[in-house]
Every structure is written in C-alpha cells, then in structure tokens.
C-alpha cells in the first residue's frame with residue numbers, strides 16, 4: 582500500500598544565532614536525534630522547504646533556461662515507450678548548480694547523516710517531460726556505484742524538487758527501510774535493467790511503498806542502498822528534479838572511475854544561492870557522456 586509522508590522541517594533559519602555562531606561548519610549539528618534515527622531506520626529523510634520560495638523560483642527558472650539541459654541531455658529509453666532525460670556532471674563549480682551542491686544546508690546534513698566529511702560525487706538533472714517522460718526501474722544507486730570502487734555504501738543523494746513532484750507526474754517511489762537489505766544484485770533481468778526483480782518483489786511484500794510527493798524546494802535525502810523507482814509521466818505537467826550525490830571521505834574509491842575520487846569540497850554559506858542567482862553552467866563543465874562511460878552501455882539505463 583502506498584502513502585505520502587511528511588516529516589518535520591529542519592529550520593536552519595530558526596536556529597538561534599549564538600548556536601549557529603558557535604558551530605564549526607564542518608561539525609554543525611542541525612538535525613535532531615529523531616531525524617537522524619528516522620534516516621537510519623527508514624533510509625531516507627524528507628526536509629520540506631529546504632529551499633525557500635525565492636530560491637525554489639530561482640532554481641526552477643534557471644533550470645528551464647539552462648541550455649545545457651537541452652543540449653547535453655541523454656534520452657534513456659525505459660523500454661515501455663517513455664524516455665527519461667538525464668544530464669549529469671561531476672564538478673560542483675562557480676555557478677548556481679555548484680552553489681546548491683556545495684550549500685551548507687545539504688552538505689552539513691549529509692555529513693551528519695553519514696558521520697564523516699563528504700565530497701561531491703556528481704549531480705544530475707532528472708527530466709520527465711509531460712506525457713513522454715520515462716519510468717525508472719527499481720534500483721539502488723550503490724548497485725552501480727559499487728562498480729566504481731567504493732567499498733562501503735556510505736554514500737547518499739539529495740533529491741530536490743524543481744517542479745512539483747506528484748504521483749501523477751511520476752514522483753520518486755521508495756521502499757521504506759530497504760537500505761537494510763544491503764546491496765541487491767543489479768544487472769539485466771529479462772527486458773529490465775536494475776535490481777533483481779525477484780528480490781524486489783519479496784521486499785515489496787514486507788516493506789511499505791512510499792510515494793515521495795514534493796513541492797519545489799523540498800528535498801529528499803536518501804541512502805545509496807534504498808530501493809527506488811518512478812513511473813512514467815503521463816500528466817500534462819513536467820517533473821524535473823535536481824539530484825546531488827555525495828561520497829564519504831573514508832570511502833574514497835580504490836580505483837578510478839568516471840566519477841571523482843575524494844576531493845575536498847568548499848562549502849558555501851546559505852546566502853550563496855540567492856547571490857549566485859541564475860548564474861548558469863560555466864564553460865568547461867564536464868558533462869557525462871554515456872558513450873565514454875566504461876561501466877554503462879551507451880545510452881542504456883544502467884547509470885545512476
């Protein structure tokens with residue numbers, strides 16, 4: 582049975598000033614014990630309005646005017662007539678996208694959730710256009726990241742709603758607490774690429790299916806072993822989501838891959854997003870080219 586959940590907001594802006602001032606940004610503790618244990622128990626945490634209305638507007642307008650999201654997008658065929666569009670880049674640079682990926686509010690939260698310094702692993706814009714937007718099969722991100730030489734699943738993503746993400750336009754679905762399964766086998770099963778469908782079917786009998794409906798600016802933090810998927814977008818509304826992914830310092834990959842090894846991340850204060858305004862990608866951003874990606878087939882849906 583599906584449900585939509587809502588957890589208490591983290592109010593960074595309501596944090597008393599003396600407390601903010603006394604905290605080193607690297608060790609800032611903004612999550613409550615209950616939020617931390619929610620993440621540990623359920624594998625995810627939803628923070629409503631992590632980005633305020635003005636920031637969410639900046640994000641949405643920038644996303645829709647950023648030419649790279651047109652020019653650099655790859656169409657991933659879902660095998661059921663839909664097309665998922667994905668733009669992926671490794672660097673968190675001096676632009677709006679970098680300001681979001683390096684924002685204290687995301688990075689400090691990740692560091693608290695994973696108990697270590699984190700670095701930017703990559704970011705991506707997941708685009709589901711109205712009526713044609715494709716589905717994603719059940720998978721764990723660590724199902725793929727494992728192949729990049731990361732020993733531990735101590736990795737996670739911040740999934741930020743650019744448009745409203747609803748059941749109708751194909752919001753993310755998760756199996757609550759499925760991160761506790763550990764890494765499930767991933768590969769090609771019949772016509773599907775993703776997590777072993779037999780395991781997923783059994784997991785779905787004992788774990789709750791949650792539709793993660795989000796308003797613009799709401800953010801879902803989730804563990805790399807959390808099983809997730811999404812439906813096609815059969816509605817008239819677009820469903821764009823920005824996903825910033827992080828690895829922990831202690832999990833520095835033992836071999837090179839198409840995503841970076843540990844590179845210290847320079848965090849930015851909360852004001853940076855508004856200051857950066859609609860500063861779009863700088864020249865030289867390293868967009869993902871699936872044709873040059875050794876761990877995935879060109880354009881096949883094997884990348885997360």
Ligand SMILES: O=C(O)CCC(=O)C(=O)O
Nearest residue numbers: 707717753810811822885
């Ligand atoms: O955007 C979605 O619905 C899912 C995206 C996803 O799972 C991924 O990029 O790994």
